[in-house]
Amino acid sequence: MGHLPSVVVAAVLLVCAAPARASEWGTIVPATSTMESVRARYGSPTKTETQKTDNYDTATWIYEGPQAPGGLIRMVVDFGILQASGYRRDVVRSFKLEPKHGIFHRRIVLLGWGEPQRVGKQGDSEIFYYADGLVVIFDKEGFDAQTLVFTPPQPIEPAKPSR
Secondary structure: OOOOHHHHHHHHHHHHHOOOOOOEEEEEEOOEEEHHHHHHHHHOOOOOEEEOOOOOOEEEEEEEHHHOOOOOOEEEEEEEEEEEOEEEEEEEEEEEEEEEOOOEEEEHHHHHOOOEEEEEEEEEEEEEEEEEEEEEEOOOOEEEEEEEOOOOOOOOOOOOOOO
């Protein structure tokens, strides 16, 4: 049996090192982390975008290619969040990971974040929803996570009974 690639081992260690809230990964915590803390951990983004969202200035940082964290094709971090204390332009609203094949497969997701509070479908893809703020979209085979979206905690409505 061959050795696991170091990226896979690193992903397992990151996920299993300590119980984490669903909404955090790689030291980024939505509604808490700032532009400064993201830049300190991941460096400058590959590209940035700014836009107006609901009359607020927001920013998106995209890390891809060699600037993406290990095991990822792309990481997209959105900044600008309205909190009880007011609007914070420099605070992470949400972020999205697009992992390489085999990095975040179903077992890693379940080991790292536990059973989801709700499971759904979008087309042929199964989706896990976590109330702590994680949405995982799997490939058509249901094995590899294609996208992980991290947000502040979100209420999850109970599933409607099927007819």
